[in-house]
Amino acid sequence: MKNKAQLLIVIGILFIFSCKEKDKGMDASLAFDRGALLSSITSGMIMPAYDSSVFYFSNLAQTTLQLSQNPNADKLLQAQQNWKQFARSWQYAAAFNFGPAAEKGIKKTLAEEIASFPVSSTKVESFILANDTSFANFDRDSRGIFAIEYLLFGENESANDILAKFANQPQRFSYLLACSNHIGLNLKWVQTEWKTYQASFVSNVGTDIGSSTSLLYNEFLKYYEGLKNFKFGIPLGRRPGQTTTLPKNVEAYYSGYSTELAREHWRCAQLIWEGTGLDGKQGIGFKAYLDKVEGGKALIALTQEQAAATQAKFDALPTGKLSDAIQNNFTKVDDVHTELQKLTRFYKSDLSSLIGIAVTFSSGDGD
Amino acid sequence: MFDRLKSFLFEPKSIAPLVVFRIIFGLATFISTARFLYLGWVDLHFVNTQVQFKYFGFEWVQLATASIMYAIHYLMLAASLGIVFGAFYRVSAIMFFISFTYCELIDITYYLNHYYFVSLIAFLLIWMPANAHFSWDAFVKPSIRKSFVPAFTIQIFKFQLILVYFFAGIAKINYTWLMEALPLKIWLPANSDFPFIGWLFNYPLTAHVFSWAGMLFDISIGLFLLLPQTRFFAWLLVLFFHLLTGALFQIGVFPLVMVASTLIFFSAHFHQNILLFLNKFIKFPFLSEPNYADEKPTGNLLGSSLITGVILCWVSFHILFPLRYVLYPGNLFWTEEAYRFGWRVMLMEKAGTATFYVQEKSSQREGVVDNSDFLNVHQEKQMAMQPDLILQYAQFLKNHYQRQGVSVDKVSAEVYVTLNAKPSKLLFNPQLNLLEIVDSWAPKTWLNRFEE
Structure with missing residues (x-):
């Protein structure tokens, strides 16, 4: 008995020493601080993204109010400009569609509540006709950012046409302001909640389902696939059963600002992966995480190579409306979709597999 | 005895x-x-x-x-x-x-x-x-x-x-x-x-x-x-x-x-x-x-x-x-032939990304499937790395789109699988018409060989 105990102690000491020894020789750098990644992304991206979204939203809300009080071409133009800025800033906040932005009860995620597209002009018009600004329905394609866009830009209409529509239909302004109000309530609520949520978000450093890293990753992936599937795939007519392109289904069809927004969307996905903050400061992202894990360096190289190819296709997109490009310059737009498709696996299975993030609730095979 | x-x-x-x-x-x-x-x-x-x-x-x-x-x-x-x-x-x-x-x-x-x-x-x-x-x-x-x-x-x-x-x-x-x-x-x-x-x-x-x-x-x-x-x-x-x-x-x-x-x-x-x-x-x-x-x-x-x-x-x-x-050639973890019902638990880290293409007969137009339209995250994860499930899903897609009035003559898939942190590789030829492959106990010769 005594001998056994001694043997155990000796083995124990040897084990500890071998650990110490290995510290120097063996690659001990598998240690990755997920807390640092979470705090870097939170302070460098999430908080600034929501803050700037709220900032640009407030500008938009202010000018739409002024427009309603004093409708003229200058005010309309200003509202349109402010809408574009807000829509750009929203692309970044949209990547972090979890935590306070997650689905709650009958309320969908923030992105679904305020940024569904394509918007249904028929529904918008019929709600305006009925002077119904309650939003007590599930027609999320009749409100939000892109309903405002439809009202402010019209479909190939001049400023005078648009102003005339407002003049002929006073409740059109009510609907516009109701949309703006609805966005404000939802967006500001999430922004405020993030301020309290961020501490618990940063401190939850596990990798199981529901952990912060897993939330961030899973939403990142959804966000990325959303770009590919909804902003390119469907408008390009690339779904099975689609027989034609659907140029009107692009995001921001009425403003013709789709290409710019898609570029921002793509850029934001890159920033999250690279770990770069919105201010351009280098922080910690999935790339830094990959650098520390088995097989990670190889995946970084492959990802960057494909991301560069994708970037090249984004750069080659024609200026002007994406909906026009889909009809006149199909190949150039389709190329972006193709390269995004090729990049998917590097973000999807390869990344989650290497860093061991849980993507589903269901139990695995136990041992 | x-x-x-x-x-x-x-x-x-x-x-x-x-x-x-x-x-x-x-x-x-x-x-x-x-x-x-x-x-x-x-x-x-x-x-x-x-x-x-x-x-x-x-x-x-x-x-x-x-x-x-x-x-x-x-x-x-x-x-x-x-x-x-x-x-x-x-x-x-x-x-x-x-x-x-x-x-x-x-x-x-x-x-x-x-x-x-x-x-x-x-x-x-x-x-x-x-x-x-x-x-x-x-x-x-x-x-x-x-x-x-x-x-x-x-x-x-x-x-x-x-x-x-x-x-x-x-x-x-x-x-x-x-x-x-x-x-x-x-x-x-x-x-x-x-x-x-x-x-x-x-x-x-x-x-x-x-x-x-x-x-x-x-x-x-x-x-x-x-x-x-x-x-x-x-x-x-x-x-x-x-x-x-x-x-x-x-x-x-x-x-x-x-x-x-x-x-x-x-x-x-x-x-x-x-x-x-x-x-x-x-x-x-x-x-x-x-x-x-x-x-x-x-x-x-x-x-x-x-x-x-x-x-x-x-x-x-x-x-x-x-x-x-032992009756199957090839890498067991890659092909997963005879993998189930064998008490193989927590043995490998494997994941795949499977992109399915559905081809319409007359126009030869090929559509890309968004798997999340049909599968939950867990199902997609499991399907994307298991050959027999990939075949089942191809059949499902065919039936689904045919009910929608699309006459489907080919379903193919580009499936990249990563096994134990190795760079992901194609599980099989993306040109294959998966509708023509019948699943059985026989070795799945349509799969690519696993290369170390």
Whole structure:
């Protein structure tokens, strides 16, 4: 008995020493601080993204109010400009569609509540006709950012046409302001909640389902696939059963600002992966995480190579409306979709597999 | 030889271990089913589902309506209690086995080895006289009371348990697991926030130690549980091992099932004391009282050659069936031919991205499928790396789009799979028309070879 105990102690000491020894020789750098990644992304991206979204939203809300009080071409133009800025800033906040932005009860995620597209002009018009600004329905394609866009830009209409529509239909302004109000309530609520949520978000450093890293990753992936599937795939007519392109289904069809927004969307996905903050400061992202894990360096190289190819296709997109490009310059737009498709696996299975993030609730095979 | 086997199987043994096992198993399935309901998995698995991936040969098993699926789960709860208390025991055991197995057969993407294990145990329990003692049935019908049962009614469960560990151990004897310490080198650092010892997980050495320890544990624990001298220590190891893996990995109720089931290895005396304790401190006035004053019957209980033969077949099948993988060429982890039903657990880190293309006949237009339109995250994850499920999904897509009025003449897929942190590779030629491939037991020659 005594001998056994001694043997155990000796083995124990040897084990500890071998650990110490290995510290120097063996690659001990598998240690990755997920807390640092979470705090870097939170302070460098999430908080600034929501803050700037709220900032640009407030500008938009202010000018739409002024427009309603004093409708003229200058005010309309200003509202349109402010809408574009807000829509750009929203692309970044949209990547972090979890935590306070997650689905709650009958309320969908923030992105679904305020940024569904394509918007249904028929529904918008019929709600305006009925002077119904309650939003007590599930027609999320009749409100939000892109309903405002439809009202402010019209479909190939001049400023005078648009102003005339407002003049002929006073409740059109009510609907516009109701949309703006609805966005404000939802967006500001999430922004405020993030301020309290961020501490618990940063401190939850596990990798199981529901952990912060897993939330961030899973939403990142959804966000990325959303770009590919909804902003390119469907408008390009690339779904099975689609027989034609659907140029009107692009995001921001009425403003013709789709290409710019898609570029921002793509850029934001890159920033999250690279770990770069919105201010351009280098922080910690999935790339830094990959650098520390088995097989990670190889995946970084492959990802960057494909991301560069994708970037090249984004750069080659024609200026002007994406909906026009889909009809006149199909190949150039389709190329972006193709390269995004090729990049998917590097973000999807390869990344989650290497860093061991849980993507589903269901139990695995136990041992 | 046959006679010696027969006398071993029919040697009279105290019924206590079988009774405790009955109680424990019933409790474990009760907890497991309650947890399943509590987590909302009935909705997730059986209600909010558009596609069900089928087991080969069980394609006829159909999903029932939501209310029936819920009813089946409540039935399972009731049947579990019936097993615990030995009440309407045979009916309870049959109901549990059928309803549990039915739920498992609905969708293979939820396949887990321990669900298969539970099905097997439930099936075996149907045939065992586990209600002949300390039970409601024996309370209301004293004529069925027994203190002794043939040895096989207890040994068969030990056999099943040893099988799980031993095959799990055998499966770990491969270069990647032992020499590269993969996938533990991925999984352990992902758990570096683990209390007290988490920091150790960042060292590759820890992954190596865990890999070897895991293999040695699985291979040898059955033997150490069998030997009376090592039994207690072995069970403590079982407890420690399962507590650790249970805390580390998302593996549900499996640790509970194993820790509880392995108590069956303990002596009859130990189990008698458990039952006496239960009877004394928690009064169950509706159960027959445990009583161990009976004389042990001399000689063997009425031995049956038929039963001996059946057991021999059962045991041979369960030893041979997991070994069928040797009949297939290629890398088992890559092709997953003969991977299931082989007690291969937590053995590899594998994931895939599967992009499906559906081609319309007249226009030859090819559409890209958004898998999330049809599959939940779990189903997509499982499908994207398992060749037989990929074929099923291709058939589903064809039928789905044909119902939409698209005449589909080809479904192909670009499937990239990463295995144990290696760069992802194409699982098969993306030009293949998956509709033309018929799944069978035959080797899947349409898959690319796995290259190291």
